[in-house]
Amino acid sequence: xxxxxxxxxxxxxxxxxALTSIRFYFxxxxxxKGTGILYLIALSxxxxxxxxxxxxxxxxxxxxxxxxxxxxxxxxSYLSKEGRLYPKDDNDSFxxxxxxxxVLAIIYNVNDGDYTEKLNSKDGYLPLVELGAYTLKIKSPKxxxxxxxxxxxxxxxxxxxPLQASNLAQSVISLAKCVVFFVMAFWIxxxxxxxxxxxxxxxxxxxxxxxxxxxxxxxxxxxxSYANTILAVVLLVExxxxxxxxxxxxxxxxxxxxxxxxxxxRQDLNRVGVEAFVRMYTPQGTRVKTYGDEPxxxxxxxxxxxxxxxxxxxxxxxxxxxxxxxQDNVSKTFDNDNEDKQDTNPKNDHQSMFLx
Numbered sequence: 001x002x003x004x005x006x007x008x009x010x011x012x013x014x015x016x017x018a019l020t021s022i023r024f025y026f027x028x029x030x031x032x033k034g035t036g037i038l039y040l041i042a043l044s045x046x047x048x049x050x051x052x053x054x055x056x057x058x059x060x061x062x063x064x065x066x067x068x069x070x071x072x073x074x075x076x077s078y079l080s081k082e083g084r085l086y087p088k089d090d091n092d093s094f095x096x097x098x099x100x101x102x103v104l105a106i107i108y109n110v111n112d113g114d115y116t117e118k119l120n121s122k123d124g125y126l127p128l129v130e131l132g133a134y135t136l137k138i139k140s141p142k143x144x145x146x147x148x149x150x151x152x153x154x155x156x157x158x159x160x161x162p163l164q165a166s167n168l169a170q171s172v173i174s175l176a177k178c179v180v181f182f183v184m185a186f187w188i189x190x191x192x193x194x195x196x197x198x199x200x201x202x203x204x205x206x207x208x209x210x211x212x213x214x215x216x217x218x219x220x221x222x223x224x225s226y227a228n229t230i231l232a233v234v235l236l237v238e239x240x241x242x243x244x245x246x247x248x249x250x251x252x253x254x255x256x257x258x259x260x261x262x263x264x265x266r267q268d269l270n271r272v273g274v275e276a277f278v279r280m281y282t283p284q285g286t287r288v289k290t291y292g293d294e295p296x297x298x299x300x301x302x303x304x305x306x307x308x309x310x311x312x313x314x315x316x317x318x319x320x321x322x323x324x325x326x327q328d329n330v331s332k333t334f335d336n337d338n339e340d341k342q343d344t345n346p347k348n349d350h351q352s353m354f355l356x
Contacts, residue, residue: 014039015043018226018227018230018257019233022257022260025223025226026261029219032222036218036221036222036224039226040189044186044188047188047236052184054239055239062169067173068170069166072165072166073097073162074097075162076088076089079151079154083149083156084134085160086110093108093110094111095108096108106129107128107129109130109131134149136148136153188232188235192225195231195251196224196225200217200220200221202255203258204220206262207262223258223261
């Protein structure tokens with residue numbers, strides 16, 4: 001395939017079309033063969049660009065407040081089986097940790113006691129981190145509060161060593177921006193591939209029970225790769241504005257696109273018939289498949305010849321039933337031919353009425 005400017009511009013439209021047009025999935029099935037995994041790679045890289053800017057901005061703020069130094073000042077703690085954070089020394093249940101500029105940055109408040117603190121900084125407010133009994137809360141300068149359970153971050157019955165955590169934070173903050181980009185791309189790609197494989201099984205069921213068709217793995221993989229565009233967008237939204245969406249919903253969203261496509265596929269096929277459907281989506285001159293080599297055996301259209309593995313079970317009939325039907329048609333043709341010979345010239349050629 002020749003890669004030029006028009007091809008690149010057209011390819012850049014694919015994510016938008018995958019989100020907004022069910023008709024686009026017909027092109028995915030018929031015209032974009034061999035692009036499934038490549039599309040997921042390109043989509044992961046594309047989504048990683050804004051995500052990397054967001055992450056790098058966060059890392060820059062951590063550099064400014066010297067986060068590793070702040071973490072090193074936290075009391076040694078452990079997380080119980082119930083997911084509660086306890087200090088190893090009971091006297092350290094409440095502690096305030098300041099930056100080198102004297103600005104309050106972290107409050108260690110594992111007893112969830114009441115407190116009132118006013119932040120002061122020359123450049124405005126800094127994010128305030130509070131370590132509570134069960135959750136870690138981050139209060140933004142605008143007053144927005146984000147909360148994360150410890151059990152979502154760490155295994156229960158584990159110890160928290162401030163020095164080890166400080167060294168880990170230093171390593172993460174020191175990552176180069178290009179490394180952050182590729183780490184984000186790999187993370188997003190892994191999620192998309194995993195969900196694509198799960199969605200392939202769902203797609204097989206939808207084709208069988210809704211579309212009444214059988215399809216091969218290659219077709220489902222390609223369709224599911226493009227359908228997962230909505231998942232990539234949701235992951236980006238989650239990362240940027242911190243919206244938590246259940247994993248089950250993330251699996252359902254691409255399934256909706258596949259369901260709409262399969263339904264539309266079957267509706268178009270029933271409405272226009274196989275021949276017209278093939279003319280709409282495949283090159284002219286495509287030959288249809290024949291079942292049986294018996295004389296006067298009429299060809300039956302089989303969609304698998306046009307979509308490389310996709311075949312309509314409703315377009316196939318049992319061989320004996322088809323043969324009996326064709327024999328009846330031949331008998332009727334002979335009867336009509338004999339009636340016509342009584343009133344017309346016997347030399348008329350009626351061979352064109354018969355199947356070869």
